Amino acid sequence: MSFNTEEKLLKGCIKGNAKAQEALYRLFSPTMFGICLRYGSDYHTAEDILQDGFVKVFKNIRKFKNNGSLEGWIRRIFVNTSIEYYRKATRSFRFSPLEVVAEKSMEDHQLLSLERDELLSLIQQLPDGYRLVFNLYVIEGFSHLEISEKLQVNLGTSKSQLARAKKYLRKLIFAQQASEEKSLQNAKSYTLGYA
Numbered sequence: 344m345s346f347n348t349e350e351k352l353l354k355g356c357i358k359g360n361a362k363a364q365e366a367l368y369r370l371f372s373p374t375m376f377g378i379c380l381r382y383g384s385d386y387h388t389a390e391d392i393l394q395d396g397f398v399k400v401f402k403n404i405r406k407f408k409n410n411g412s413l414e415g416w417i418r419r420i421f422v423n424t425s426i427e428y429y430r431k432a433t434r435s436f437r438f439s440p441l442e443v444v445a446e447k448s449m450e451d452h453q454l455l456s457l458e459r460d461e462l463l464s465l466i467q468q469l470p471d472g473y474r475l476v477f478n479l480y481v482i483e484g485f486s487h488l489e490i491s492e493k494l495q496v497n498l499g500t501s502k503s504q505l506a507r508a509k510k511y512l513r514k515l516i517f518a519q520q521a522s523e524e525k526s527l528q529n530a531k532s533y534t535l536g537y538a
Contacts, residue, residue, distance in 0.1 A: 349413055356404045364401055371414060372397070375421045381466055381478050382425035396424040422483055426493060429471055465515045473508035480505050 346352040346366045355363025376393050383389035399420050407416050466474060475494070479485045480501070485493070490501040 353404070353407065353413065356401065367400075368397060371417055374414070375417065378418065378421045379425065380463055381482060382422075382428075382475065384467055384471065384474070388428075392421070392425050392428050395428065396421040399424060422479070425478075426475065429475060461519070465512055465519070468515055469508055469511055472504050473511055476501055476504035477508035477512075 346355050346363050352363055352367055352370070356367055372393065375396060376389060379389035379392040379396070380386070383392055396417075400417055403420070407413060466477065469477060476490060479490050479493070480487065487498055487501040487505070490496075491498045494501070
């Protein structure tokens with residue numbers, strides 16, 4: 344049987360057809376793995392989240408009601424799986440204590456000037472709580488109220504974690520730029536010394 348339409352693919356997965364499940368996995372795994380990489384602290388963690396997410400997708404595929412896109416429904420499962428993963432891994436989030444953080448917002452050009460892989464690498468370096476709130480707010484578009492409800496933390500904690508994540512990312516970006524400039528200067532010195 345061919346699964347050349349989303350409807351046929353969905354029906355095959357609901358029936359538990361292994362070929363349909365494989366086709367669905369191949370169709371959505373690259374995008375979902377990108378989500379897992381953003382939430383995971385490393386490649387292996389992302390692989391674990393990916394596997395858990397697809398188990399949930401196949402277990403709950405009957406619940407998809409065609410209200411919106413299948414990809415959007417699967418994406419929500421992966422975001423929720425990522426959150427659950429960290430709840431289990433850390434038992435409780437180690438959010439920094441709430442304090443007023445007056446931060447200048449991160450300049451858009453700083454993020455836009457980074458390549459996709461560089462940005463992903465920097466996001467993965469964020470502490471768990473920072474990374475989770477940053478992804479939910481900046482990438483997924485959740486409000487602080489939605490984040491506080493989803494993570495069961497107060498509203499101020501969500502705002503504080505986002506501000507700290509941006510500050511941390513800014514430091515990482517500046518450190519990376521300084522390292523690149525130093526390497527460039529060393530290369531110029533080397534070239535000039537032997538010209």
